[in-house]
Amino acid sequence: MSILICLDARVTDQTLSSCPCVLCDPAASATLPARRQQEKYWSREMANVREHGWHVVGVGGGDIPDWSFTVGLWHSYRIPEVAMFGLELQGLMHWVNAGAAELRDRAATEPGTLLSGVIEGYEIQVQPVDVSWHRPLLGTAVGFYRRATVPVVQLVWPDRDHRWPSDEQASPGCRAQPSLWLPVDEHPTGVWTEEAAEQ
Numbered sequence: 001m002s003i004l005i006c007l008d009a010r011v012t013d014q015t016l017s018s019c020p021c022v023l024c025d026p027a028a029s030a031t032l033p034a035r036r037q038q039e040k041y042w043s044r045e046m047a048n049v050r051e052h053g054w055h056v057v058g059v060g061g062g063d064i065p066d067w068s069f070t071v072g073l074w075h076s077y078r079i080p081e082v083a084m085f086g087l088e089l090q091g092l093m094h095w096v097n098a099g100a101a102e103l104r105d106r107a108a109t110e111p112g113t114l115l116s117g118v119i120e121g122y123e124i125q126v127q128p129v130d131v132s133w134h135r136p137l138l139g140t141a142v143g144f145y146r147r148a149t150v151p152v153v154q155l156v157w158p159d160r161d162h163r164w165p166s167d168e169q170a171s172p173g174c175r176a177q178p179s180l181w182l183p184v185d186e187h188p189t190g191v192w193t194e195e196a197a198e199q
Contacts, residue, residue: 020148021075023049045144049075053104056097057140060089064191065176068092069152070100071141077104080151081141083129085192086177087157095119099155111181118155125156125164132184136199137192154180 023046048055049072060066069083082100084092099118103109103126114123129152135142138152158164159174178192187193 019075020145020150021072022046022144022146023075025146045071045140048072049144053077054081054100056093056100058089058093059137064195065173066092067137068096069138069141070096071144073100073104074145074150079103080128080153081138082153082155083138083180084155084157086173095124095155095157099124103153115155119157122158122162125158127154127156127179127181128152129154129180130183133178133180133196136184136196137180139199154178 022042045055045057053076054070054072056068056070058066058068065086066089067083067085068089070081073079073081080103082096082103084096084099087095095118099115102115102117109126111127113126115126116123118124129138131149134149134152141150141152156165156177157174159171161169161171163170163174165175165177165179176191179187180192184193184196
């Protein structure tokens with residue numbers, strides 16, 4: 001699969017009308033969850049997108065490795081949302097934020113592009129995320145975009161010795177990252193496909 005990801009400057013008000021998110025369609029706000037806690041969360045998320053261009057979500061504390069992703073990059077810049085998996089949560093959220101900023105500032109990228117400004121001393125690889133993973137792993141983004149499909153990229157990290165997950169000598173933690181460029185039904189069975197099956 002080859003996908004060119006164009007990374008333009010912040011989107012103007014004139015182009016926002018084509019965005020499917022809850023910010024671009026006032027009527028969509030009526031579809032947001034009604035419970036007080038969820039309203040508070042959506043309010044914070046939308047405020048972060050308006051003020052900073054995106055919001056970073058962290059998912060952790062469960063039976064599977066932690067992960068983090070952005071919400072709002074497509075709305076603000078028409079660049080893919082960013083996701084990263086398998087490290088400790090606070091670090092993931094920091095690195096997803098750094099990756100989002102680096103992608104925002106680039107002219108364009110494509111699958112396999114290496115970013116050097118995300119984790120100090122390491123390159124990170126950019127890979128497209130197959131749409132079959134969106135709902136099970138990126139639910140907040142799916143809700144923000146009202147179930148419309150927007151592009152997402154995975155930031156794949158190497159181990160301490162700079163070996164990629166595809167290298168059999170890479171550390172077990174590194175090799176445990178999901179390969180989200182593969183559809184769920186083609187991905188090797190494991191914790192990530194089990195998580196997808198539960199959704």
